[in-house]
Amino acid sequence: MRTFATVxxxxxxxxxxxxxxxxxxxxSKVVSRLTRWMGDIVVAHGGRVVKELGDGxxxxxxxxxxxxxxxxxxxxxxxxxLARWAEPLRMAVRIGIASGEVMELDGDTYGDAVNVAxxxxxxxxxxxxxxxxxxxxxxxxxxxxxxxxxxAFDIRGKSESQVVYQADWxxxxxxxxxxxxxxxxxxxxxxxxxxxxVELAWxxxxxxxxxxxxxxxxxxxxxxxxxxHDPRVSRTxxxxxxxxxxxxxxxxxxxxxxxxxxxxxxxxxLRRDACMLHGSGQISLxxxxxxxxPVLTFHVRDGDVHGA
Numbered sequence: 001m002r003t004f005a006t007v008x009x010x011x012x013x014x015x016x017x018x019x020x021x022x023x024x025x026x027x028s029k030v031v032s033r034l035t036r037w038m039g040d041i042v043v044a045h046g047g048r049v050v051k052e053l054g055d056g057x058x059x060x061x062x063x064x065x066x067x068x069x070x071x072x073x074x075x076x077x078x079x080x081x082l083a084r085w086a087e088p089l090r091m092a093v094r095i096g097i098a099s100g101e102v103m104e105l106d107g108d109t110y111g112d113a114v115n116v117a118x119x120x121x122x123x124x125x126x127x128x129x130x131x132x133x134x135x136x137x138x139x140x141x142x143x144x145x146x147x148x149x150x151x152a153f154d155i156r157g158k159s160e161s162q163v164v165y166q167a168d169w170x171x172x173x174x175x176x177x178x179x180x181x182x183x184x185x186x187x188x189x190x191x192x193x194x195x196x197x198v199e200l201a202w203x204x205x206x207x208x209x210x211x212x213x214x215x216x217x218x219x220x221x222x223x224x225x226x227x228x229h230d231p232r233v234s235r236t237x238x239x240x241x242x243x244x245x246x247x248x249x250x251x252x253x254x255x256x257x258x259x260x261x262x263x264x265x266x267x268x269x270l271r272r273d274a275c276m277l278h279g280s281g282q283i284s285l286x287x288x289x290x291x292x293x294p295v296l297t298f299h300v301r302d303g304d305v306h307g308a
Contacts, residue, residue, distance in 0.1 A: 006067040006099040006135055007113045008047070009121035010038050010074060011056035013092045031055050034091070038074060045070035050109045055091075056121070060109055064099050064138035071095045071129045072145050072169035079127070096120030097131040097167070099138055119155045120164065123272055125236065125252055127170075133163040145169055150254060151271060166254060198240060198247045198277060199299040200226055208301070211242040218285070218296070219253075230294040232286035238270075240277070247300055249283065250274040258284040 012034060019027040035057055039049040042059040046066045050058045061067040075093060082090050098120060100113035120130040131139075136147045146168045152161035196211040200218075209216045209225070218226040219237040228237070234253035241248045251257040251270035259268040261281040267289065268275050280299040287293050 002101055002103050004100065005102045005109075005113065006061045006064040006097060006138070007102065007109065007111075007117040008042070008059050008061065008067050008071060009056060009096045009117045010042075010059070010071070011094050011121050013094050013126045018091060038093075041074045041077065042070055045073060050107075058109070058114070060102065064097075064135045065140060065142055067097050067135070068129075068131065068139045068142045068145055068167050071097060071167060072142070075127060075129065075169045092126030094121055094124040094126055095129040096122070096124055097129065097135050099132065099135040115157055116155060116162065119157070123153065123164075129167040129169060131165050131167050133165060136165040136167070142167070148254065151256070153271065196242070196247075197301045199301065201297045201299075202228065209240070211247070214240060214242040214247075216240040226296070228285060228294055228296070230285070233294055234286065237285055238283075247277040248274050249277050253286060255286045257286075258288055260284075260289060 012031065018030060021027070022030065031054075035052045035055065038057045039052065039059070042049050042057065045061075046063070047059045047061040047070055050060055052058075059067075059070075061070070074095070078093050096117045096119065098113040098116035100111060100116070102109050102111035102113050104110075116132060120132070124130040130150070131147075147165045148168055150164045150166055152163050155162045197208040198211075198216075199206055199208045200216075201207075216225045217236065217239050218224060218228060218233075219235050220228060220230065220233045221235045224236070232255070234255070237253040238249055238251050238257050241250065249257070249259065249270070251272055251274070257270045259270065259275055259277075259281060260266075261279055263279075264281075269288075277298055277300055280297070282289070283296045283298060284290075284293045285296065289295065
């Protein structure tokens with residue numbers, strides 16, 4: 001039977017570390033208990049659990065607003081639980097939601113909306129809820145939820161880019177904790193140096209990060225390796241990895257990153273994507289290059305690195 005529905009994928013992020021920490025038997029019990037709990041929240045908000053998928057849950061809703069409300073309730077409740085749990089149990093939840101025509105057969109659900117919701121769940125970061133533009137429009141105003149447009153993304157299996165929104169459920173955060181557009185000071189935390197390095201500088205503050213010390217995390221979280229205290233910068237904005245003998249910058253932010261190499265006028269825009277860093281240049285975080293943009297300069301060096 002074909003019908004129009006809103007599909008939600010909820011997935012536990014970090015379960016692999018849990019199995020390594022607790023062992024297969026204990027970890028399986030924890031994951032099963034959590035997936036059943038997620039299913040209970042779905043049902044409490046008018047949804048139907050289609051099936052459990054290892055460390056995730058696939059569910060469907062008649063109303064898009066009910067799916068968004070359930071996702072927000074799940075995230076808020078999970079955050080409250082995390083505060084009481086021991087460190088090995090602290091897995092995050094990420095959620096993808098899409099609306100469209102689905103087909104129900106033998107208790108299972110199939111269709112484009114199922115595939116898109118799954119892909120959005122894969123792309124979302126820990127504690128995020130990603131939804132399609134159709135779902136956001138259909139849901140309308142949802143109490144205690146703000147929709148933030150992330151832009152158009154290429155979704156695997158789709159011929160055209162998909163406009164995606166983040167359903168921000170974190171209403172208890174102070175205003176300066178929300179990603180927005182403005183300009184504050186920053187600092188880059190020091191780290192040990194390796195045989196190859198990438199130098200990052202903000203204003204007068206410069207540090208070198210060794211290749212063996214990667215990944216280097218860039219963001220607005222104080223514990224980030226590269227702490228950039230600017231409200232346009234996402235809490236976890238980007239990371240630098242050492243891959244196959246080169247440094248690679250990967251954007252994981254809400255609004256993207258822009259890379260400009262010295263000697264070139266071309267800007268590389270990253271939206272949950274990656275590019276190789278070479279030579280020297282600049283990285284603009286959360287907004288395109290401009291007079292007051294939060295811009296890090298970088299310089300990739302080979303050989304021995306000396307303290308900055």
